[in-house]
Amino acid sequence: MTKALLVIDVQVDFCEGGVLACAGGAVTAKRITEHLESNKGAYDYVIASRDWHKANDANGGHFAAKDESPDFKTSWPEHCVENQPGSQYHANLDTSLIDIHIKKGQGANGYSIFEGVDDSGTSFPDLVTELQITQVDVVGIATDYCVLASSMDSKKFGLAVRVITGLTAGVSQGSTENAIDDMVDEGIEVTPVYEAN
Secondary structure: OOEEEEEEOOEHHHOOOOOOOOOOHHHHHHHHHHHHHHOOOOOOEEEEEEEOEOOOOOOOOOEOOOOOOOOOOOOEOOOOEOOOHHHOEOOOOOHHHOOEEEEEOOOOOOOOHHHOEEOOOOEHHHHHHHHOOOEEEEEEEOHHHHHHHHHHHHHHOOOEEEEEEEEEEOOOHHHHHHHHHHHHHOOOEEEOOOOOO
16 A cells, blocks of 8 residues: 655745734644654655745635635635745644645646646646546645645545644634534544554
């Protein structure tokens, strides 16, 4: 079995002080780094995604129109605009531990890592097939949006999926609890801490 860690959207704009800050985002970034340092060799690949939205673009309606307020469910304030400070990985995440970088949301919503491409333009689904990945642990931000979407798509793709909630941060407690219920209902393993398997 080929195992990957999917590190979802641990970016400045999703951590404290960012445009769409999730409480605990900075600590989550630190914990993911500690997890990787403590479990070297546990994964064949460490793959990290970033929202990488186009500037001066609605990104498929993901950004609220200039004269409208975002509803914070399907439309959002501008965030993670390509090459801007908010789109960068949070400083607490040690990027030297990442093998493959995925950018998503270029002109689209881009909740799931499966909508992204690597630096050479290879789509994430093609990359999974090429690398023969069969099992993923999913961590990152936000539990109730991009972690949820990436986990669900991983399951649909036929992968064995585990979400480590102690290495995630959510937008709100209620929507995070609902997301966890949805993942469990789909047969995704959800655990608060990492255990070698």
